[in-house]
Amino acid sequence: MNKLILGRYLPGDSIIYRLDPRGKFLITFYFIGIVFLANNVASYGFLLLFVLFAVYISKINLGFFIKGLRPMLWLILFTVLLQLFFTPSENPLWHWGIFTLSTDGMRIAAYIFIRFVLIIFISTLLTLTTTPIEISDSIESILKPLKVIKFPVTQVALMLSIALRFVPLLIDETTKIMDAQRARGVDFGEGGIMQRIKSFVPILIPLFVSSFSIAYDLAIAMESRGYKDGEGRSKYRVLSWSKRDYMALVVMLLITIILLFIRSY
Template sequence: MMNKLIFGRFIPGDSLIHRLDPRAKLVASFYFIGIIFLANNWQSYLFLAVFTMVAVLLSKINLTFFLKGVRPLIWLIIFTVALQVLFTQGGTLYWSWGVFSLSSYGIQNGLFIFCRFVLIIFMSTLLTLTTPPLSMSDAIESLLNPLKKLHLPVHEIALMLSIALRFVPTLMDETEKIMNAQRARGVDFSDGNLIQKVKAIVPLLIPLFVSSFNRAEDLATAMEARGYRGGEGRSKYRKLQWSARDTSIISVFAVATIILLFLRS
């Protein structure tokens, strides 16, 4: 299942990206998702693509891992791009039929949407591949720490996000095992029309839900057996340390924003 889902996996390493403070990587990732909407021409998207590829190269992780991260969402991306192409009007009109049309402006926007999706997935995948789930939880808790004054359960929220992120690949592996077992019993998930395919998934969902609830109950029991009582008054084995390297990375993103604004049409 590693070939089908990369999001949520952590690959140990000693690259510059791996050594960054998880808070810096988390802030940089969300900041990148924000500034990508500033791009509105091929020059700005080309700059963002080069910027992303440099980050991927600095992580020393094979590019195929990132391409595999795009694969599970490719149909969603194609569907979104198709809607953008067929329902956007402007520029030279090549084809029209009812509410559908194919124009130069629609094709351009479709390509931009495709690039936007891929770059966001690449940057999100880079975050999870280079950051352990526990460090991600610590980073989220640290960034949300000011909200404790509003009596928000910051530690519990960070813990839930970390557990959810950690168990995404585990549940996908479980899904693969159940699908193989169903195939051995004669179930064909790829044959038939859309309704028949949906019906074939039902025998897959029921054991998956049962397995998920059992796994959640086992996890809760294990946490209680180890004396877990929430984050109040707990000391930390892992302490986050913000360094000049992390500040430099945030500064690089700020400079990238200025360049992006300059490249905008």
């Protein structure tokens, strides 16, 4: 459970860490969008170089990013193989039943693979260098206009940040309960489907019970510290947009222009 790299923050310091989280958040989504504009060797290669450069200046070991691919491995493999053997072609290299192997297929499979790498690397870069609370701050900030239509942005943001805060605690709690039940003779992942589902009951019930008790304690603690309903609160945490954040946006603009030039129409 602790092996998931995607979604985890890694304390550190570099220019990427210091960028405003709102900017990072938007740039990540923007980048995922423009990945779909790439359509030839040059454009994919260019984007890959850009991502590797970003990883380099983040001062984070490339190993983390490669590990980030792991949970998605089966999906990647499946999609790549699908493209490799099922891309229709005029002049196949090899043909057997419904399977077709062609240079086109190979090329498209390679593109798909690079696309996965790009998207996973850039999202991993966001989560490794941005604390969950910064992400939730960014979401609050980005959603702010919705206040006009009475959407409870502040409350939702607080909820999100508390939820994020309790993820590690609940993971610890789950590990502990699982250990306790394994010590009482529960075998996870043994027997048939029904058996397996049943073996999770002794985990889920205690987990619900402790989540509720944590929630109750937390609600009492928050209330005792004067939390009413989220309105009339001031904010301690502020995000500051600086020159380097404008620079980052300019870089993204340049990337887009170059990409548009080197992609084929």
